[in-house]
Amino acid sequence: GNSVTQMEGPVTLSEEAFLTINCTYTATGYPSLFWYVQYPGEGLQLLLKATKADDKGSNKGFEATYRKETTSFHLEKGSVQVSDSAVYFCALSDPVDSNYQLIWGAGTKLIIKP
Amino acid sequence: NAGVMQNPRHLVRRRGQEARLRCSPMKGHSHVYWYRQLPEEGLKFMVYLQKENIIDESGMPKERFSAEFPKEGPSILRIQQVVRGDSAAYFCASSPTGGNTGELFFGEGSRLTVL
Numbered sequence: 001g002n003s004v005t006q007m008e009g010p011v012t013l014s015e016e017a018f019l020t021i022n023c024t025y026t027a028t029g030y031p032s033l034f035w036y037v038q039y040p041g042e043g044l045q046l047l048l049k050a051t052k053a054d055d056k057g058s059n060k061g062f063e064a065t066y067r068k069e070t071t072s073f074h075l076e077k078g079s080v081q082v083s084d085s086a087v088y089f090c091a092l093s094d095p096v097d098s099n100y101q102l103i104w105g106a107g108t109k110l111i112i113k114p
Numbered sequence: 115n116a117g118v119m120q121n122p123r124h125l126v127r128r129r130g131q132e133a134r135l136r137c138s139p140m141k142g143h144s145h146v147y148w149y150r151q152l153p154e155e156g157l158k159f160m161v162y163l164q165k166e167n168i169i170d171e172s173g174m175p176k177e178r179f180s181a182e183f184p185k186e187g188p189s190i191l192r193i194q195q196v197v198r199g200d201s202a203a204y205f206c207a208s209s210p211t212g213g214n215t216g217e218l219f220f221g222e223g224s225r226l227t228v229l
Contacts, residue, residue: 034217043118043205043220044157089156101147101170102218106156 002027006090006105013080014113021075021108023064023090031094033057033066033073034102038087047075047088085112116141118208119188120221128229133193133200135224139208146189147218148181151203160204163189196228 007022025031032051036044048057053068062077073090090105119138127133139146148160159173163183174181178196183189193200203225207218 041222043120043222044207044218045220046217049217101159101162104157104159 002031002092002094002103004090004092004103004105006088006108009087009107009109010111011108012111012113015082016079017112019075019077019080019084019110021088021090021110023073023075023105025071025073025090025092025103027071027092027094029094031092033064034091034093035062035064035073035075036089036091038089038107040086044089080110080112082112082114085110118143118206118219118221120204120206120224122224123222124225124227126227126229127196129197130195133196133226135191135193135204135206135226136188137191137206137208137221138188139206140210140219143208143210143219145209145211146183147207147209148189148191149205149207151205151223153202157205160191193226196226198228201226201228 004025034049035047037047038044047062048059050057050066053066056065064073064075066073087107087109089107091102093102118140121136125133144165146163149157150160151157161174161181162170165183166185178194180192203223205220205223207220209218
């Protein structure tokens, strides 16, 4: 079945550091891939997405590239800010399997220290 | 355009009471999803509904939990005879279509505390 695996948190960085949060997946079809972000006390919101291999999603300085060969969708940001502190969820949507559900990773908590 | 509205934001119940959580999807959205999030954990799918229909309730506990999305009014997640283990944040999400577009719009959640 489909699954998403994220690196465990918390990830603690200093302001202006480079960020990578790893995400790998297994899927039977050709999934779309997503990163959602959850700020403290709030619901999730879509951060970026990619719908086919080699696509790069980007938003608010964050980027992730859909790598079919490594089944990965790692989230990166060149210089993080304190306001980026949140929980980040990787997810996939596979039209072949679970065609109406997002399959979620467990989430990675990011803590940015000033 | 208002987002997904959930209420109450916080709900405290004693063991054995009932909890009712409401979700009004975004305007024009007819697909609603309920998720549960335990402290420091990820999201667990509970149920997927369209207007007047339950499409998938595979994530719902077999007892005490029910959900509806009537023709008029919000979607309701109902938990009867709550127990301490029901304490969690319950998130509702909506989408304009079903299928695999994958983009869901989330409410801010309802945080249930069972004493």
